[in-house]
Amino acid sequence: xxxxxxxxxxxxxxxxxxxxxxxxxxxxxxxxxxxxxxxxxxxxxxxxxxxxxxxxxxxxxxxxxxxxxxxxxxxxxxxxxxxxxxxxxxxxxxxxxxxxxxxxxxxxxxxxxxxxxxxxxxxxxxxxxxxxxxxxxxxxxxxxxxxxxxxxxxxxxxxxxxxxxxxxxxxxxxxxxxxx
Amino acid sequence: xxxxxxxxxxxxxxxxxxxxxxxxxxxxxxxxxxxxxxxxxxxxxxxxxxxxxxxxxxxxxxxxxxxxxxxxxxxxxxxxxxxxxxxxxxxxxxxxxxxxxxxxxxxxxxxxxxxxxxxxxxxxxxxxxxxxxxxxxxxxxxxxxxxxxxxxxxxxxxxxxxxxxxxxxxxxxxxxxxxxxxxxxxxxxxxxxxxxxxxxxxxxxxxxxxxxxxxxxxxxxxxxxxxxxxxxxxxxxxxxxxxxxxxxxxxxxxxxxxxxxxxxxxxxxxxxxxxxxxxxxxxxxxxxxxxxxxxxxxxxxxxxxxxxxxxxxxxxxxxxxxxxxxxxxxxxxxxxxxxxxxxxxxxxxxxxxxxxxxxxxxxxxx
Numbered sequence: 441x442x443x444x445x446x447x448x449x450x451x452x453x454x455x456x457x458x459x460x461x462x463x464x465x466x467x468x469x470x471x472x473x474x475x476x477x478x479x480x481x482x483x484x485x486x487x488x489x490x491x492x493x494x495x496x497x498x499x500x501x502x503x504x505x506x507x508x509x510x511x512x513x514x515x516x517x518x519x520x521x522x523x524x525x526x527x528x529x530x531x532x533x534x535x536x537x538x539x540x541x542x543x544x545x546x547x548x549x550x551x552x553x554x555x556x557x558x559x560x561x562x563x564x565x566x567x568x569x570x571x572x573x574x575x576x577x578x579x580x581x582x583x584x585x586x587x588x589x590x591x592x593x594x595x596x597x598x599x600x601x602x603x604x605x606x607x608x609x610x611x612x613x614x615x616x617x618x619x620x
Numbered sequence: 621x622x623x624x625x626x627x628x629x630x631x632x633x634x635x636x637x638x639x640x641x642x643x644x645x646x647x648x649x650x651x652x653x654x655x656x657x658x659x660x661x662x663x664x665x666x667x668x669x670x671x672x673x674x675x676x677x678x679x680x681x682x683x684x685x686x687x688x689x690x691x692x693x694x695x696x697x698x699x700x701x702x703x704x705x706x707x708x709x710x711x712x713x714x715x716x717x718x719x720x721x722x723x724x725x726x727x728x729x730x731x732x733x734x735x736x737x738x739x740x741x742x743x744x745x746x747x748x749x750x751x752x753x754x755x756x757x758x759x760x761x762x763x764x765x766x767x768x769x770x771x772x773x774x775x776x777x778x779x780x781x782x783x784x785x786x787x788x789x790x791x792x793x794x795x796x797x798x799x800x801x802x803x804x805x806x807x808x809x810x811x812x813x814x815x816x817x818x819x820x821x822x823x824x825x826x827x828x829x830x831x832x833x834x835x836x837x838x839x840x841x842x843x844x845x846x847x848x849x850x851x852x853x854x855x856x857x858x859x860x861x862x863x864x865x866x867x868x869x870x871x872x873x874x875x876x877x878x879x880x881x882x883x884x885x886x887x888x889x890x891x892x893x894x895x896x897x898x899x900x901x902x903x904x905x906x907x908x909x910x911x912x913x914x915x916x917x918x919x920x921x922x923x924x925x926x927x928x929x930x931x932x933x934x935x936x937x938x939x940x941x942x943x944x945x946x947x948x949x950x951x952x953x954x955x956x957x958x959x960x961x962x963x964x965x966x967x968x969x970x971x972x973x974x975x976x977x978x979x980x981x982x983x984x985x986x
Contacts (some may be wrong), residue, residue: 484704522707
């Protein structure tokens, strides 16, 4: 099983990157975690472009190759980071037969505030459903993210670590995979 | 000036065409509407870049700040805002460029469509503290000429009204905008000349606040930068302080609360405090008065600081140094630093008034 991990943050020491690392290190050891690092290279979505930009083609291919996608998002202005939404604008085309169609996807998120990017996660689930993905309803808001990690790849709170692994487990569950 | 930003990058975009038609109609009334295509060229928002924003970002923030109001026309992608357009908005939070900005959002979709993007924009622009109105002017493809432009008189008249209302709101809500522009151009003979940069090792930026009603708590920013530019007619002063460099170190919980939490500086979202002057007065008696815009946590307010200056003199190492010592008192609630606890007697644990002082040594560079 191959799981594509996408962080919505471009910060070098991103808490959302650390969250994906924690999932990769601590959950579903048998699964193959592929971390997508192409966000910075995705150009602004423009239907006028005659050819698909190579970074976009690479993203679509990575999503197609993966059995499931795990997205960790920060929250900017109460919603999804523009850069992440832009990547999904590209991934959503051509609609409806896009690379995310019926793809099992889960959304998690971390912020240094008290709400753990909950609003951005809800908005992102809505967007992914609109695109046609099979979206897990579970949320995982990591609040005060600057205190949430023991080291870069390890969560301090065992309950949160367990919740993260349970989401990864659900994402790779055969029933959900069969539906895809 | 009204800044018009289309949310789509397509050449044949109906939203862009509506903004062009609005600009043409407004021009006939003598109202300037400038179309801005920044979402096409801005880099992805990255908080790491906030201390030194790329040129395109600085330019975009400046045109947003300078505009009396914004006119937006945004298509709906996947029941939400197009990412590239949302990305442009993400950049303006740190600078506070849209704070209390009158914004008119034009909706050209037919009735019952585009409700999701309307809701999403309202939600996001609320986070900017912008003043938003929505205007529905449905435009069908049939209303467009062969070249894609919109000249249908009924639609053009509606667009003209939208701009006129926005200009009206801009002039009512921002009377200080025009004054600030004029002040920046005021001319006086100045005792300093050339460009100066801060000697950060011999400069201090500090704040002081009443604590538990018994004494005054002080802390400084270690990582500061400033420059002064005197071109003979006007002097401008720019400065910034990194929130991370706050001298509060122990205990770690205290530092985290002040530096990172939303009660105080929220450093991950707003890593830098920025000041830019709009008027600098240096008197013959050594008095200095500087008015300018102070941005903390993405919110910008005009402040005036008073103090003294020292004219340029040579140090033992051949540098020419000038000095500025300034003080101001602000109400921290204006920048949403709202933390408070009541003492048993009902008074406040932490003062609302904050004294900010700066002792700056400036070295002449040119």
